[in-house]
Amino acid sequence: MKYIFCTLLIFPFWLQTTAQQIEIPIDTTIVTNHSTVIKGQQITYKATVGFQPVWDQSGAPIASLSYTYYKRSDLKKDENRPLLISFNGGPGSASVWMHIAYTGPRILKIDDEGFPIQPYGIKANPNSILDVADIVYINPVNTGYSRMIKDQEGKMSEKKLFFGVQADITYLADWINTFVTRNNRWRSPKYLIGESYGTTRVSGLALELQNRQWMYLNGVILVSPTEIGFKFDGPVEIANRLPYFTAAAWYHKMLPPELQNKDLLQILPEVEEYAINELLPAIAKGGYLDNVLKEKAINKMAYYSGLSQKVIRQHNLEVPMPFFWKSLLRDKEGYTIGRLDSRYKGMDIKEAGNTPDYNSELTSWLHAFTPAINYYYSEELKFKTDLKYNMFGPVHPWNRTEGNNTGENLRRAMAMNANLHTMIQSGYYDGATTYFNAKYVMWQLNINGKLTDRLSFKGYRSGHMMYLRNEDLIQANDDIRTFITRSSATIHKASKY
Secondary structure, three states, X not given: OHHHHHXXXXXXXXXXXXXXXOOOOOOEEEEEEEEEEEOOEEEEEEEXXXXXXXEOOOOOEEEEXXXXXXXXXXXXXXXXXXXXXXXXXXXXXXXXXXXXXXXXXXXXXXXXXXXXXOOOOEEEOOOOHHHXXXXXXXXXXXXXXXXXXXXXXXXXXXXXXXXXXXXXXXXXXXXXXXXXHHOOOOOOOEEEEEEOHHHHHHHHHHHHHHHHOOOOOOEEEEEOOOOOOOOOOOHHHHHHHHHHHHHHHHHOOOOOHHHHOOOHHHHHHHHHHHHHHHHHHHHHOXXXXXXXXXXXXXXXXXXXXXXXXXXXXXXXXXXXXXHHHXXXXXXXXXXXXXXXXXXXXXXXXXXXXXXXXXXXXXXXXXXXHHHHHHHHHHHHXXXXXXXXXXXXXXXXXXXXXXXXXXXXXXXXXXXXXXXXXXXXXXXXXXXXXXXXXXXXXHHHHOOOOOOHHHEEEEEEOOOXXXXXXXXXXXXXXXXXXXXXXXXXXXXXXXXXX
């Protein structure tokens, strides 16, 4: 009893004297040197794990953003070397996805189709674009290791300064200006790349950087873009679902033989034409659509989607996305399919129902990414911390009340800057930000038809993160490499129409 009593006295004292508050670095860098082979070329580079402040109007730090910056170190002259500024989405997602699976010099170990394998880890990325551009991966507030910080009075900054469509764009533009200045990159051709909600972010940043920071870009890359503020709800949004339905059904061999026996890219143009020219006006007529035309539309939708005519009739031509993910394989295999990448299958407790129990693809991705990024920072980039790496951080409520004009802002930035090019990359099996909606976004960006030569679309046989499939990883990086090379080729010529 005496031993127990002493232990109870000592333990609280030990806890009090050894417990420490987790430190958030505010303005620091850790640099490591590396070598790799990209496209058969030996390349040396410096990797910087850094923390750079966000300041308020009085110059006091209110947040600290973590970033990882890769810069080639084997070039004698690099004043014209492009800089790629990379964001993921969410909002609330860290920059981990494109960092260690797409454009960076190191990528996680997965199989050739993107599925997790153990032991987890990191390997060289022979397809990284580091051969043609330096890259910085930025984590907005509360993602990755980035955090808000307390002021001198111990008070935390207001969330509204960071968590909203316009607030996000405003403070990140200031932060980018500081980063570019500190790293002497004002002469570099500059590119923004964003994935998912990151496309909303970089579309807004294109004009914000141009108008408020006087920083003119050479290119914007939209990976699996959102609607970026363009409105296509109602009949347009419903009709636009069909080409994605076709792609997912083709992958799972659910189409009629005459379609299934064709290559996917032979089928999709036909479905796109039908969706825009026939299905859209049919849906717009609602209950006043002629019965003969309605049955024709039902038959055609069933033909192109892998769903039954009965199901489409029951939904009045408006089949919800979650129902499709739940139902496509219900009678064949009893599995669901993924939202962000419909190649992935899930297993629900009940086959009945209208929506999957969980996102099968996201579960698989977190399985592989989380251990890889934590290992990578600690062991290879030598950043040791007790801070939790937020794959998805607390950023809600996200203020959308000011509206989302980011697509219009990108269009204005392109109109005002004759050097600014935009490329869209989408996976055919993405059911969250579908490839056909991405094409629609491109059409809206080019509403006057004068931006055709500066807009391009690239599609891939995978999902939201198309680069997880090795064949698409190779092609998508090559597409970025070509985009950067072509759009920066005229930097020595006058910028004019």
